[in-house]
Amino acid sequence: MITFATVWAWFTDPANWQGADGVPTRMLEHLKFTGITLAIALVIAVPIGAWVGHSGRMRWLVTGANAARAIPTLGLLFAVSMLVSPLFTSSLAFTVPSIAVLVLLAIPPLLSGTYSGIESVDPAARDAARGMGMSDWEVLTRVELPCAMPLFLSGLRSATLQVIATATIAASISLGGLGRYLIDGLASQDYVQMVAGSILVALLALVADLVLALLERFAVSPGISGRGQGVARRRRLRFGRGGDAAASVKNSTDAPLGADPA
Amino acid sequence: MIRFEGVTKKYGDGSGGESIAVNNFSLEAPTGRITVLVGPSGCGKTTTLRMVNRMIDPTSGVITIDDRNTADLPLAELRRGIGYVIQHAGLFPHRTVLDNVTTVPRLLGTDKKTARLRAMELIERVGLDPDLAKRYPAQLSGGQQQRVGVARALAADPPVMLMDEPFSAVDPVVREQLQNEFLRLQSELGKTILFVTHDIDEAVKLGDQVAVLRVGGTLAQLATPAQLLADPVDDFVAGFVGRDRGYRALQFAEAPELELTNEPTVTIGTSASEVRAVGQPWVLCVGDDGEPMGWVRAGAVSGEVTRDLLQRGGTVASTAGSLRALLDAALSSPSGRGVVADADGRFAGTIRASEVVPVIEARQQSVAEREDAAASALQGEATPA
Amino acid sequence: MTWALDHLDQIFTLAGQHAWLAGLPLLIGLVISVPLGWLATRKAWLRTGLLTVTGLLYTIPSLALFILLPPLLGTKVLDPANVIIAMSIYTIALLTRTVADGLSAVDTSTRQAAVAMGYSTFGRFRAVDLPLAIPVVAAGLRVAAVSNVSIVSVASLIGISQLGYFLTDGYARSFPTEVWVGIVACLLLALVFDLVIQLLARVLTPWTRVAA
Ligand SMILES: Nc1ncnc2c1ncn2[C@@H]1O[C@H](COP(=O)(O)OP(=O)(O)O)[C@@H](O)[C@H]1O
Ligand SMILES: [Mg+2]
Numbered sequence: 089m090i091t092f093a094t095v096w097a098w099f100t101d102p103a104n105w106q107g108a109d110g111v112p113t114r115m116l117e118h119l120k121f122t123g124i125t126l127a128i129a130l131v132i133a134v135p136i137g138a139w140v141g142h143s144g145r146m147r148w149l150v151t152g153a154n155a156a157r158a159i160p161t162l163g164l165l166f167a168v169s170m171l172v173s174p175l176f177t178s179s180l181a182f183t184v185p186s187i188a189v190l191v192l193l194a195i196p197p198l199l200s201g202t203y204s205g206i207e208s209v210d211p212a213a214r215d216a217a218r219g220m221g222m223s224d225w226e227v228l229t230r231v232e233l234p235c236a237m238p239l240f241l242s243g244l245r246s247a248t249l250q251v252i253a254t255a256t257i258a259a260s261i262s263l264g265g266l267g268r269y270l271i272d273g274l275a276s277q278d279y280v281q282m283v284a285g286s287i288l289v290a291l292l293a294l295v296a297d298l299v300l301a302l303l304e305r306f307a308v309s310p311g312i313s314g315r316g317q318g319v320a321r322r323r324r325l326r327f328g329r330g331g332d333a334a335a336s337v338k339n340s341t342d343a344p345l346g347a348d349p350a
Numbered sequence: 351m352i353r354f355e356g357v358t359k360k361y362g363d364g365s366g367g368e369s370i371a372v373n374n375f376s377l378e379a380p381t382g383r384i385t386v387l388v389g390p391s392g393c394g395k396t397t398t399l400r401m402v403n404r405m406i407d408p409t410s411g412v413i414t415i416d417d418r419n420t421a422d423l424p425l426a427e428l429r430r431g432i433g434y435v436i437q438h439a440g441l442f443p444h445r446t447v448l449d450n451v452t453t454v455p456r457l458l459g460t461d462k463k464t465a466r467l468r469a470m471e472l473i474e475r476v477g478l479d480p481d482l483a484k485r486y487p488a489q490l491s492g493g494q495q496q497r498v499g500v501a502r503a504l505a506a507d508p509p510v511m512l513m514d515e516p517f518s519a520v521d522p523v524v525r526e527q528l529q530n531e532f533l534r535l536q537s538e539l540g541k542t543i544l545f546v547t548h549d550i551d552e553a554v555k556l557g558d559q560v561a562v563l564r565v566g567g568t569l570a571q572l573a574t575p576a577q578l579l580a581d582p583v584d585d586f587v588a589g590f591v592g593r594d595r596g597y598r599a600l601q602f603a604e605a606p607e608l609e610l611t612n613e614p615t616v617t618i619g620t621s622a623s624e625v626r627a628v629g630q631p632w633v634l635c636v637g638d639d640g641e642p643m644g645w646v647r648a649g650a651v652s653g654e655v656t657r658d659l660l661q662r663g664g665t666v667a668s669t670a671g672s673l674r675a676l677l678d679a680a681l682s683s684p685s686g687r688g689v690v691a692d693a694d695g696r697f698a699g700t701i702r703a704s705e706v707v708p709v710i711e712a713r714q715q716s717v718a719e720r721e722d723a724a725a726s727a728l729q730g731e732a733t734p735a
Numbered sequence: 736m737t738w739a740l741d742h743l744d745q746i747f748t749l750a751g752q753h754a755w756l757a758g759l760p761l762l763i764g765l766v767i768s769v770p771l772g773w774l775a776t777r778k779a780w781l782r783t784g785l786l787t788v789t790g791l792l793y794t795i796p797s798l799a800l801f802i803l804l805p806p807l808l809g810t811k812v813l814d815p816a817n818v819i820i821a822m823s824i825y826t827i828a829l830l831t832r833t834v835a836d837g838l839s840a841v842d843t844s845t846r847q848a849a850v851a852m853g854y855s856t857f858g859r860f861r862a863v864d865l866p867l868a869i870p871v872v873a874a875g876l877r878v879a880a881v882s883n884v885s886i887v888s889v890a891s892l893i894g895i896s897q898l899g900y901f902l903t904d905g906y907a908r909s910f911p912t913e914v915w916v917g918i919v920a921c922l923l924l925a926l927v928f929d930l931v932i933q934l935l936a937r938v939l940t941p942w943t944r945v946a947a
Contacts, residue, residue, distance in 0.1 A: 090806040158925045160885040162892070162899055163918035166906040170914065216440030216499075219403055219512075220454045221429030234444040253796030260892055261906070270798055274893065283806060286799035293794045309444030311486030 090283055098284045109268070111288065118265035118292060121255045122248065125187055129194035129247060134240075137199045141206025141236070142228050150203045153196040161254050165189050169261040182262040186255070193254055194247040201243015205236025237308045245300045252293045266292065352379040352402060352510065352544060357411030359397050359567070371397040372567035375411070379559075381509075382540040386557035388547055390590065394567030395546040399512050402544060403432045415510060430458055433503030433511040433541070437519055439495040441487035447473065447498050448483040454506040465505075472501040477531050493524035500532070504539070511543045518549065529555060550591055554579065554598065562587050576602030580717075600674035603713060605667070608676075608706075610690055610699025618643075622651040632685035635660055640696035642666055642689045666691050669698055673713075677706045739916045746898075746920055753897035753924055756818050756890070757883040761876060761928075763819070764826025769872075771827065772834025773860060786832055793828035797821065797886045801893055818890045825886065826879045833875025837868030870943060873936035880928035888921055898924065 098104060105111050140146055165186070172185040209232050217231045233240075259267025269285025272278075304313070359372040372394040379385035387395045400406040402413055404420060413420045420428055441450050451469035456462070473483055476497040487495055496516055503511060517525045517532075533556065536543065547553050553560045554575040562570045562578070564586055571583045579599035582588035588595075614628045615636045625633055625648050632645045635655055644660030651659060664683035667675040667690045679688030680703040687700035739746065771789075775782040795803075804810065804817045841864050849863040891899030901917030904910075937944065 158881045158885065158922055160888040160899070160902070160918060160921040162885075162888050163902045163914060163921060166902050166914045167911065167918060170906065170909065170911050210438075210440065210443065212436055212438040212440030213442050214440075215405070215436060216434065216502075217442070219405060219429060219432075219434035219436070220502075221426040221457065223426065226457070231442055231444075235442075237444075249794055249796075253798070256796050256798050257889060257892065260903075267798070270802060271892070279812070282802050286802040289799040290795045290803070293796055294791065297791075297794045309486070311442075311444045311446065311488060314488060 090279055094280045095283055095287070098280050104284075114264065114266050114268060115288065115292065118252070118255055118267075118289075121183075121187065121190065121258075121263065121265055122251050122296075125190040125194055125251050125255075126244075126248060128187070129191045129198055129251075130244075132191070133195045133198035134202050137202025138206060138228060138233065138236075140199075141203040142224070142232060144207075147203075150200050153199050156192075157196050161189075161193060162257060162260075164192065165254070165258055165261055168192075186258040186261060186263040190251050190254055190258070194251050197243045197246035197250065198240075199243075201240045201246070202236060205239030205243075206232045208239060209235045234309060235312060238304070238312060241300065241304045241307060245297060248296050248300060249293055252289070252296060256289050351381045351416060352385075352542060353377070353414045353417075354398070355412045355414070357398070357401060357408045357413060359394070359401060359406065360409045370567060372401070372408075375567060375569055377561055377569065377572065379542060379544050381416075381542045383558040384536060384543045384545055384556055386545045386547060386553040386560045387563060388550055388553035388557075388560055388590075389563030389570075390565060391548055393563040393565045395548070395563060396514055397567065398563070399514050399544055399546050402510075402512055403429050403434060430454055430506060431508050431510065433506075433508040435496075435499050435503045435511065435513040435516045437515045439487070439499035439516075441495055441498055441502070443487050445486075446483065447478075447485055447487070447490070450487065450498055451502045451505050453502060458506055469501070469505060472504055473498075476501045476504075476535065477527075491524075492520045493528060496520060496528060497531075500535075509542055511541045513543065513545045515547055516545075517552065518547065525552075532556065551598075554601075562590060574602075597674065597677075600677060600710065601672045603673040603710075605669070605671055605673050605676050606709060608701060608709065610701055611687070613687070613697075613700050615697060616646065616655055618655055618657060620655045622653055622655075625651045625655060630685075632661075632687075634685075634689065634697070634700070636697050642691060642697045645684050647684075664689055667701075669693065673706065673710055676701060677703060677710075680706060738912050742916070746901075746916070749896065749898045749900055750920055750924055752815075753884070753887055753899075753921070754928075756815060756887045756895070756897055757822060757880070757924070758928065760819055760822035760826050760883060761880055763823040764830050764879065765872075765876065767823070768827045768830035768834050769865070771831045772838060775831060775835035776838045782835060786835070789828040789831045792824050797825075797889050798892060800824070801890055801895075813894055815895055818887060818895055822883050822887065826883065829879045829882070830872070830875050833878075834868065834872055837871030837875070838864050840871060841867045866940070869936055869940050873932055877929050877932050880932060881925045884921055884925040884928060888917070 169185040173181045217227045256267035259271040273282035354377045357375045360368045452465040455465040564570045579595045644662040667679035692698040800821045888899030905913030
C-alpha cells in the first residue's frame with residue numbers, strides 16, 4: 089500500500105542515499121546525461137537554426153525536424169538501441185544509443201527556437217544594421233541573436249524538459265539515472281521506489297525549468313522582455329512549452345511545435 | 351554630391367520575365383542640399399535610394415559619391431560613411447537609446463566614452479530629453495523613436511544621409527514637428543541628403559530640389575519646389591502635385607514690402623467702454639510685448655477684455671513671410687483683416703485679401719514677362735543673324 | 736510486412752485503444768481549457784496564475800505522472816483512467832495558453848463592433864471571439880494531438896495496452912520488425928488525428944476559405 093508514510097520512509101532511509109543506486113549518484117547521472125545531450129544538441133542545432141533564420145534558405149530543415157517530432161519517443165529509443173547497440177561492447181552499448189536519441193529529440197525545439205527567434209527579428213532593425221555597414225556576422229551576433237534570445241530560451245526549456253523526461257524512459261534500455269527507480273521498481277514490484285523515483289524526476293524537471301526561467305531574466309535584454317521597465321508589453325515575445333500562438337499556428341501548417349513531456 | 355548616371359534596376363518576376371523598378375535614372379544631388387525623391391507607391395523610390403548604399407545593386411549604370419564610384423568602395427566603408435534612416439526607425443530593441451546611437455561609432459572603433467559623450471550631445475540635438483537615453487526603444491513613442499533613428503544615423507557624422515519615408519509612420523502633428531526640426535538640424539549640419547517620400551507636401555516643404563518619379567522608375571521632373579508647383583511638365587506631375595497648387599505655390603513667393611494698415615489695439619483688461627470707443631465690430635488684442643493674441647468682438651465685451659473672449663482662429667503672417675502666409679492670415683481672420691507681425695513677433699499692421707491679390711497678379715505678370723524675354727532671347731540666338 | 740499483415744487484427748484493436756487514450760483527453764482538455772483560457776483573458780493576474788500552474792503541470796515527465804496518479808487518485812496502476820487523466824492534464828496545460836492567445840488575438844475593432852452592437856460578455860464570447868479563435872485553437876489542438884499519440888505509447892512500460900505494446904514487446908523479443916510496425920502505426924494515427932482536426936477546423940470556419 090502506498091501512503092505518504094511509506095514514501096517518506098523511503099526518502100529517509102539512509103540506504104537509499106548511498107552507493108551506485110543512491111539518490112545522489114542517480115541524480116548526478118541524470119544531470120550528466122541531460123547536460124551532455126544538451127551540449128551536443130546545442131552545437132548542432134544553434135548554428136543551423138541561426139543560419140537558416142539569417143539566410144532564409146533551407147527552411148525545410150526546420151519543418152522537417154518539427155515533423156520528426158511526431159515519431160513516438162519510446163519507439164525511437166528502442167529502434168535506435170536495436171540498431172546501434174550491437175556496434176558497441178561494454179556499457180557504451182546502452183549510453184550511446186540513448187544519448188543519440190536524446191540528442192535527436194532535443195534538436196527540433198532548439199532548432200525551431202533559434203530559427204523562429206531570428207526570423208521574428210524586426211526586418212527594419214535588420215535592414216538598419218546592414219545599412220550602417222555591419223557584416224553578416226555582425227548582424228547575426230549583435231542584432232539577430234540577442235533579439236532571438238526569448239524564443240531561443242523557450243526552445244531550450246522545451247528541449248531540457250524533453251531530455252529529462254526521455255532520459256527517464258531510457259532506463260528501459262538500461263541507461264542509468266533516476267529512471268532506474270521507476271523501471272527497476274516496476275520489475276521488482278517495488279511500487280514505493282517507483283513513486284519516490286517519480287517524485288525525484290518531477291522535482292528535477294521543475295527545478296530545471298525554474299533555473300532556465302531565471303536564466304531568461306539575465307540573458308534577455310529588458311528592452312525585449314519589457315521587465316521592470318514599464319515597457320508596453322506589445323513586443324513581449326512569450327513562448328511557453330508549446331510555443332506562442334502565432335508561432336504554433338505558423339509552424340503547425342507544417343508540423344507540430346510542441347514538445348512532448350515524453 | 352551624389353550622382354546617378356543611367357541607373358537601371360530590373361527584378362526577375364519569378365516566371366522568367368523581368369520587371370523594371372528603376373529605368374535609366376540620372377540625377378545629381380548637390381552637396382549640402384536636400385534632394386527629395388517623390389512619387390506614387392511602387393515607383394521605385396526605395397530601390398533608387400537603396401542602390402546608393404548598395405543595399406541593392408544596380409543592374410546597370412553608375413552611382414558616384416563625390417566622384418567616387420560606389421561600386422568600387424568596400425561595402426562596410428561605404429555604408430559607415432552614409433547615414434541611413436528608415437520608416438519604422440529600425441531601432442535595436444535590445445539596446446538602450448544611448449547604445450543604439452553609439453552603434454556606428456563603436457563599429458568604427460571609437461572608444462565607448464567618447465562615443466557616449468557624442469551620442470548624448472546628438473540625442474539633445476534631435477530634440478530628445480536626455481533622460482530618455484537610458485530607455486529602450488519599446489518605451490518610446492513613434493516620434494521619439496524616429497528622432498533616435500536620426501540621431502543614430504548622424505552619430506558617425508557622415509557627410510551623406512539617405513532617408514526613406516522617415517516621418518510617414520507618425521501622426522500629422524508630430525510629423526510637422528519632426529519636419530521643422532529636421533530643417534533646423536540641416537541648416538546647422540549641411541549634409542548631402544537624399545530623402546524619399548510619397549507625400550508631395552512633405553517634398554515641397556523639405557526639398558531644395560524635388561525629383562518626381564513615375565511608376566516604372568523614370569524621372570518625370572526635377573525642379574525646385576516653387577518651379578514644380580508653378581510649372582508641372584505634364585499631366586502626371588500636375589495630377590500628382592495636386593489641387594491647390596496655385597495657392598500652395600505662393601509659399602515660395604516672398605512677400606514684398608507692403609503697405610500695412612495700422613490698427614488700434616487693446617490688451618487684456620481693457621474696459622468695455624474703451625473697446626467700443628474704437629468703433630469697430632472686431633478689435634485686435636495684443637500682449638505685453640505687443641504680440642498679437644487674437645480678435646475680440648466688441649459687442650461681446652461686458653466689463654473688460656478677458657482671455658476667453660479672444661478669437662484665436664486667425665493665423666499670423668510675418669513681414670518676412672510668404673504671400674501664402676499673408677493671404678492665409680487675411681482669409682482666416684474673423685475681421686477680414688490679416689494680422690502681420692514683425693521679425694520680433696510684434697504686431698506690425700493688418701492687410702486685407704483684396705490688397706494681397708493685386709500683388710500676386712503683379713508678380714505673375716512679371717514672371718510671364720521675364721519668360722517671354724528669355725524665350726525671345728533664345729530665339730534671337732537660334733536665328734542666324 | 737507479412738508480420739504486419741498477419742497481425743492486422745491486433746494492430747487495429749491496439750490502434751483503437753490508442754486512439755481512445757489519446758483522443759478522449761483532447762475533448763476533455765478542450766472542454767476545460769476554453770473556459771480557463773477565457774478566464775485568462777479577463778484579468779492579468781488570472782492569466783499569470785493559470786499559465787504558471789498549467790506550465791508547471793506540463794513539466795512533469797509522463798512516466799512519472801503515470802506512476803504518481805494512482806496513489807493520488809486511489810486508482811489501480813493498470814487502470815487506463817490514469818492515462819486519460821494524465822493526457823488531459825497535458826492537453827489542458829497546452830491548450831489554456833493557446834485559447835487565451837487565440838481569444839486575445841481577435842481583432843480589436845471586431846470586438847468593439849460586437850460590443851457596440853450590444854452583445855453581452857458571454858454572448859460576444861460565443862458568437863464572435865470563440866469562432867474567430869478557432870484557427871489558433873485548432874493549431875494548438877493539432878500540437879496536443881500529435882504529442883498525445885507519442886506520449887500514450889510510453890504507458891506500455893507500465894502495461895497499459897495500446898500501440899506502444901508493439902514497441903516494448905518487439906524490444907523485449909529483439910524483433911525489430913514489430914518495433915517498426917509500432918512506430919509506423921503511431922505515426923499513421925497521429926496523421927489521422929491531425930487531418931481530422933484540420934478538417935473540422937475547416938468546416939467550422941467557412942469564412943477563412945473565401946478566396947483571398
Ligand atoms: N525584391 C524585389 N523583388 C521584385 N520586385 C521588387 C522588389 N523590390 C521592389 N520591387 C518592385 O519594384 C518596384 C519599386 O519598388 P520600390 O522601390 O519599393 O517602390 P517605392 O519605394 O517607390 O514604393 C515595385 O513595383 C516593387 O514591386
Ligand atoms: Mg518605399
